[in-house]
Amino acid sequence: SYELTQPPSVSVSPGQTASITCSGYTLGDRYVCWYQQKPGQSPVLVIYQDTKRPSGIPERFSGSNSGNTATLTISGTQAMDEADYYCQAWDINTGIFGTGTKVTVL
Amino acid sequence: QLQLQESGPGLLKPSETLSLTCNVSGGSISDSTYYWGWIRQPPGKGLEWIGSIYYTGSTYYNPSLKSRLTISVDTSNNQFSLKLFSVTAADTAVYYCADGLQWYGDYFVWGQGTLVTVSS
Numbered sequence: 001s002y003e004l005t006q007p008p009s010v011s012v013s014p015g016q017t018a019s020i021t022c023s024g025y026t027l028g029d030r031y032v033c034w035y036q037q038k039p040g041q042s043p044v045l046v047i048y049q050d051t052k053r054p055s056g057i058p059e060r061f062s063g064s065n066s067g068n069t070a071t072l073t074i075s076g077t078q079a080m081d082e083a084d085y086y087c088q089a090w091d092i093n094t095g096i097f098g099t100g101t102k103v104t105v106l
Numbered sequence: 107q108l109q110l111q112e113s114g115p116g117l118l119k120p121s122e123t124l125s126l127t128c129n130v131s132g133g134s135i136s137d138s139t140y141y142w143g144w145i146r147q148p149p150g151k152g153l154e155w156i157g158s159i160y161y162t163g164s165t166y167y168n169p170s171l172k173s174r175l176t177i178s179v180d181t182s183n184n185q186f187s188l189k190l191f192s193v194t195a196a197d198t199a200v201y202y203c204a205d206g207l208q209w210y211g212d213y214f215v216w217g218q219g220t221l222v223t224v225s226s
Contacts, residue, residue: 033212035153042202042216043145049207052215054184086153088211094168095143095155095210 002091004098011104018074020101022087025068030089032070034063036084045086074086078103108133109219110217118224123191126159128203128217133186141209142186144177146199148218149191158209159186166209193224 004024011074012018022032032050035043045054050070060075070089074081082105087098114126128142135142143158157167159177167175176189190197200221204213 031208031212035213037153042219043213045212045214048212088153088155090208090210093166095158095166097145097153097155100152104143
């Protein structure tokens, strides 16, 4: 079955850039979206269709997708960005979420 | 502004049927832009896609749940529902409903989620 693999954790200093990867076979041939989830809260869509930001999502969030890897980049990371992040795509007849990455802002 | 709210029993026994409803407010479930989805998250674990439905009634199911799953839409009451049969402890999770641009995702608006516990 198709899988989307993310690093379990990423640490970043305030003001620096955090990059979260999502790997899957020929992932670049599919649209990828990204969600942010803080403890006890519902997920929030931060990137859809690889690179688009929903209204209200800060410009510091950006996305890319090519080959077998999609990447969510947080530029100028702030303390409020500390959260779990999940990528999402599709396989035949099913939606698939990535394994999730915990971003810690040190 | 679109809002979604899940409702249903919070505690079930093994072998029972899990029934949840998602009430849509601030917009129409018949809006052709969106698909209506269900996602779950076991305690302390990641997200799992359950399935989705279009207002016409077209459904898309996770193959791993398909044999136990029914998703339906009620356009007259602006809501959609999930039924998961023969539940086990492995079905214990927070269940979310959401609206998406795609049958599989791009979920813009999420409900607050409801915890369903399966225990004897």
